Amino acid sequence: MILTPDDVIFFSLGSLPVNATIVYTWIVMSLLTTGSWLITRNLSSTPDISYLQNLLEVLVTGVRDQIEEITRQRSDQYLAFIGTLFVFIITSNLLAIVPGYYPPTGSLSTTAALAICVFIAVPLFGISNEGLLNYLRHYIRPSLLMLPFNLIGELSRVISLAVRLYGNIMSGTVIVGILLSLMPLFFPIVIQLLGLITGVIQAYIFAVLAIVYIASASSSQHQSNPLSDNETDQDSTTR
Amino acid sequence: MAIDWLTVVAQLINFLVLVYLLKRFLYQPVITAMDNREQLISTQMTQAQQREQVAEERENEYQTELHSLQKQQNELLSQARQRAEKEAEQFLQQARKKIADNRQQWQQDLKQEQQDFLRSLKQQGSQTIIHIAQQLLKDLANRPLERQIIDVFIQQLASLDDKQKQALATDKTPVHIVTTFEVDDELRSYLKKSLQQFIDSRELLFEQSAELICGIEIRAEGQKISWTIADYIHKLEQTMEDALGS
Numbered sequence: 001m002i003l004t005p006d007d008v009i010f011f012s013l014g015s016l017p018v019n020a021t022i023v024y025t026w027i028v029m030s031l032l033t034t035g036s037w038l039i040t041r042n043l044s045s046t047p048d049i050s051y052l053q054n055l056l057e058v059l060v061t062g063v064r065d066q067i068e069e070i071t072r073q074r075s076d077q078y079l080a081f082i083g084t085l086f087v088f089i090i091t092s093n094l095l096a097i098v099p100g101y102y103p104p105t106g107s108l109s110t111t112a113a114l115a116i117c118v119f120i121a122v123p124l125f126g127i128s129n130e131g132l133l134n135y136l137r138h139y140i141r142p143s144l145l146m147l148p149f150n151l152i153g154e155l156s157r158v159i160s161l162a163v164r165l166y167g168n169i170m171s172g173t174v175i176v177g178i179l180l181s182l183m184p185l186f187f188p189i190v191i192q193l194l195g196l197i198t199g200v201i202q203a204y205i206f207a208v209l210a211i212v213y214i215a216s217a218s219s220s221q222h223q224s225n226p227l228s229d230n231e232t233d234q235d236s237t238t239r
Numbered sequence: 240m241a242i243d244w245l246t247v248v249a250q251l252i253n254f255l256v257l258v259y260l261l262k263r264f265l266y267q268p269v270i271t272a273m274d275n276r277e278q279l280i281s282t283q284m285t286q287a288q289q290r291e292q293v294a295e296e297r298e299n300e301y302q303t304e305l306h307s308l309q310k311q312q313n314e315l316l317s318q319a320r321q322r323a324e325k326e327a328e329q330f331l332q333q334a335r336k337k338i339a340d341n342r343q344q345w346q347q348d349l350k351q352e353q354q355d356f357l358r359s360l361k362q363q364g365s366q367t368i369i370h371i372a373q374q375l376l377k378d379l380a381n382r383p384l385e386r387q388i389i390d391v392f393i394q395q396l397a398s399l400d401d402k403q404k405q406a407l408a409t410d411k412t413p414v415h416i417v418t419t420f421e422v423d424d425e426l427r428s429y430l431k432k433s434l435q436q437f438i439d440s441r442e443l444l445f446e447q448s449a450e451l452i453c454g455i456e457i458r459a460e461g462q463k464i465s466w467t468i469a470d471y472i473h474k475l476e477q478t479m480e481d482a483l484g485s
Contacts, residue, residue, distance in 0.1 A: 006243040021246050025253050033260045040268035045275035053272070060269045079270075080262040087265075088257055104250070109243045113250035 004170065005102040006109050021107040028091050028104065059087070063207075070208065071215040077128075078214060081121055085114065086207035093169060093199025097192065103199070106169040108162065115162035118210045119154070126217035138217065157213060161206065168202045169195075385420050386429065392455045392466045393433045399464070404437065407459060413442040415458040419451045419467075 005020035012018060039052045049057070063083045067075035092105045104110045126135040139150045172195035179188040399407070416422070416430065422445050431443060438459075454467025 004241070006241070006246050016245065019243070019246060021243075022249050022253070025250060029253060029257045029260070032257065033264055036261060036265035040264055040272075043268055043272040045272050045279055047276065047280065053269075056265065056269050057273060060266060061273070080258050080266055083266060084254070084258040084261045087261065088254065107243075107246065107250075108241070109246035110250045112242055113247045113254060116247070116251060117254055 004107045004109075005104065006107050008102070020102055021104045021110055024092070024095075024102060025104040025110065028088065028095065032087060032091060059083075066208065067211055070211045071218070073215075073218070077125070078211065081117075082207050082211055082214075085118075085210055086203050089114070089165065089206055090200055090203035093203060094196060096169075096173065096195060096199060103169050103173065105165055105199075105202075106173050108166045108170075111162040111166040114165070114206070115158045118161060118213060119158040121210070122154075122213045122217045125214045129218040135217065157209075161209060165202050165206050168198055172198055385418075385422075385426060388420075388453070388455055388466070389426070389430060389433060395466050396434075396437050396464065403462070406462060407437050407464075408439050410460050411441065412460040413444050414438055415444045415446060417446045417448050417451065417456045417458065417465075419447070419449060419453050419455075421447060 005024065008020035009017045010020060010023050036056070039050075039056055042050075043053055044050070060079070060083065063086060064075040064079060067078050067082055071078065089105055092103045092110075095101050096103045096106075105114075123135060126138070139147050141150075172191070176188050176192050176195060179191055396407075414434075422430065427443075427445065434443070434457075441459075451465070451467045451469060454465060454469065456463065456465030456467070
């Protein structure tokens with residue numbers, strides 16, 4: 001039984017082995033990129049739009065709304081990062097329905113890489129929003145004594161992110177694998193369905209947690225609350 | 240549960256590449272399209288609001304114009320009605336006047352006709368009466384009547400005043416005796432004898448004329464003395480006219 005697609009080596013680029021995780025990631029990437037390119041080639045700015053453009057707009061608007069709801073800030077700077085996290089994870093997980101496909105998110109290496117991205121993104125966004133000193137002050141709040149706990153908290157967040165996603169997706173795949181050997185008919189399908197739901201939920205959880213971490217690192221922004229001002233402006237113009 | 244760090248690095252790079260690619264091919268175009276649409280809708284909304292405003296202004300203008308037109312129409316109608324009433328009144332007055340004129344004319348005509356009829360009746364009546372009287376007197380003018388007429392005439396001569404008698408007696412010119420009846424020798428001698436006392440020995444010239452109707456007349460130089468029934472008939476005619484005229 002394959003516990004992680006890292007173990008499946010497809011081919012080697014020189015001395016670098018290319019395993020199933022990377023190959024499936026590339027497949028997911030090419031699917032997303034090609035699909036996006038095909039749809040966004042002929043975007044319409046009029047109210048008369050295609051179904052696929054509508055789908056993309058619903059996706060983008062949904063992600064923006066979620067980000068703005070959680071951060072109470074404009075979503076522009078976070079959209080690409082958070083949106084890509086969500087889209088990549090959900091696509092990886094949903095493709096699990098395809099026979100022979102193994103989700104890259106079922107590899108701890110992938111989830112760790114994503115968690116590391118979040119781990120790096122949090123201070124980057126925090127510093128860009130508040131400045132270095134203000135950001136660093138977060139770690140000694142409410143007192144200097146809290147510094148080690150804060151550091152541990154940061155690290156544990158990364159680990160929990162990585163392991164939660166990995167565990168959920170891997171377990172789904174493993175359970176289906178086990179059930180297939182024990183009870184080959186019907187029941188694995190139900191479990192696979194559950195796995196799809198789990199995959200969607202996990203993608204949502206991962207993305208939302210990433211926003212929450214980033215927002216908490218930029219907490220001083222809450223006081224000025226530029227989004228609410230903008231929203232008020234927008235509302236007044238819309239009316 | 241092992242982490243392949245090489246894969247981790249590869250996945251890190253893959254993810255960052257994917258972030259770039261999706262930003263390039265997904266988020267930016269979609270957001271641009273949405274912003275453009277929002278802009279378009281906003282522009283259309285503004286234009287629609289402007290058009291609505293213009294339309295409202297137009298509507299107000301048209302309403303005002305409509306009101307003024309209605310007012311004008313009412314005024315014109317009222318004027319027309321007044322004019323029509325005035326004209327109708329005029330026509331009515333003209334008609335009344337015409338009827339009155341016609342009536343007056345008719346009455347005048349009627350009166351004229353009546354008068355003409357009366358006149359004609361009067362003339363015809365008088366003429367008929369005269370004619371009858373003439374006829375009657377003609378039929379009755381026999382000798383004893385003629386002699387009687389002469390007697391009456393002689394009596395009339397006798398009643399003349401002295402001056403007239405004197406004028407009649409002194410003149411020497413012949414005396415014309417006009418009668419309606421034929422005067423035979425007997426009557427001539429009777430007339431001569433009767434007139435002797437008035438005209439002395441003046442010459443007598445006898446004439447016969449129907450104009451006198453029934454009577455006798457003597458015409459001397461500057462004098463004319465007569466007795467005829469025509470006088471009575473004139474009086475009768477006068478009486479008839481008076482009776483019909485009233």
